[in-house]
């Protein structure tokens with residue numbers, strides 16, 4: 001897929017000894033240096049293109065944007081891959097309900113997402129692959145799993161046999177009852193007759209009347225399952241193993257558990273899982289199914305995208321919080337104060353404290369609120385610090401253009 005235009009990233013002096021960038025690993029629940037090597041490989045699960053881009057999406061992608069900025073500043077090469085789930089049940093259901101062709105809905109919403117990401121100055125992925133584009137690779141992978149005895153057929157559908165992966169369940173570490181409940185809630189089909197185990201996830205869904213379907217070679221006509229799509233797109237974009245798989249907290253189980261399990265069988269899957277807290281609005285998680293959404297594109301009509309970015313940055317990426325309209329007033333005032341400080345005659349000097357503080361905060365589990373407070377303190381008394389360096393640090397590390 002065509003990705004979006006990359007924002008400029010201001011140049012910063014190389015840190016003498018970069019601090020290791022630590023993030024919370026959802027499996028061990030410990031802070032870990034997720035990408036210790038010279039190259040950092042990231043897969044962040046992409047959107048299902050309808051009702052895009054709401055602030056919850058933006059908040060999650062912002063977390064992985066910060067992670068990349070921290071890695072880049074530490075001198076690493078960053079390789080980022082993402083997907084677009086441009087064929088899946090919820091997208092098809094929405095298209096049917098609104099009488100729109102599912103392909104048009106996906107194209108239009110993907111384009112809106114591109115524009116939103118550009119305006120929010122998010123670093124684009126190097127490879128951005130649609131589910132539809134990945135079908136041939138998914139078919140080959142599923143054929144391989146069948147041949148290895150790690151998958152089985154139920155009528156025209158194909159399911160993963162989770163007993164083929166002794167490490168299944170280790171990503172989230174949930175007990176059986178929790179796994180079953182979340183699987184049922186988040187797109188799984190535990191009740192399906194003929195499955196060896198209720199949790200076994202679909203790898204390939206045979207053609208149904210009225211549903212889009214593709215040639216699946218020996219699998220028969222159909223369309224890919226959700227988890228295998230991400231396993232294959234991540235594998236093909238990054239190679240296996242890679243460093244971090246990320247998304248919102250709702251993806252920990254089953255999606256990341258299952259896609260990691262598939263990747264284990266496709267070539268090995270040690271990776272750190274990083275999850276952003278879910279953003280709520282009007283008393284519930286902001287979600288397409290509830291319809292309690294605040295759209296980035298709507299806000300952009302009247303608000304500087306940098307203020308939207310700052311509003312999200314004022315909450316730690318793991319926090320679960322509720323959007324209230326006052327968030328934007330605070331962010332706008334903050335942005336104005338920073339810009340005024342930069343333009344003020346007192347803003348002169350050679351100090352590097354803001355840069356050091358931003359680097360320290362991001363390396364410590366992407367602590368954006370602490371970073372913002374450091375810039376606030378500078379804005380209240382800008383004397384002594386190098387203003388060009390402050391602006392460059394805010395740009396390169398926080399992605400905010402002053």
Ligand code: 5CA
Pocket residue numbers: 045046047048049055056057059060083084085230246247248249250251276277278279280285286287
């Ligand atoms: N296409 C799949 C992933 S392969 C998907 O989950 N798409 S999505 O459009 O539903 O969500 C895109 C990303 O935004 C996911 O990482 C998801 O966890 C995250 N997300 C969705 N709702 C929220 C929310 N309310 N707060 C924070 N992040 C959210």
Ligand code: ZN
Pocket residue numbers: 045046083230255
């Ligand atoms: Zn995914």
